[in-house]
Amino acid sequence: MENVPLVKFVRTQKLAGYLMLQGFKFLRDDIDRNNPNYKIYIFKNQDGIETAIDNYKKEFGRKGN
Numbered sequence: 001m002e003n004v005p006l007v008k009f010v011r012t013q014k015l016a017g018y019l020m021l022q023g024f025k026f027l028r029d030d031i032d033r034n035n036p037n038y039k040i041y042i043f044k045n046q047d048g049i050e051t052a053i054d055n056y057k058k059e060f061g062r063k064g065n
Contacts, residue, residue, distance in 0.1 A: 004045065009040050010043060015056055019049065024044070
C-alpha cells in the first residue's frame with residue numbers, strides 16, 4: 001500500500017480560490033516555512049484534486065513569451 005499524503009499544499013491564493021470553487025475541502029492557511037513572507041493554503045487531498053490543478057495550470061498558467 002502506498003503512502004498517500006492526507007493534505008495538499010498550494011502556494012498561490014488564485015489556485016486556492018479555484019480549488020474551493022471546484023468544491024475541494026480547504027483546511028487552513030499557514031506561513032510558508034521556506035519563505036515566511038508568504039502563505040501556503042492547505043487542502044484535504046481528495047480524488048480529483050491533481051486533475052483540477054492540472055486544468056487550472058492549462059487554463060490560467062503562465063504563458064510562454
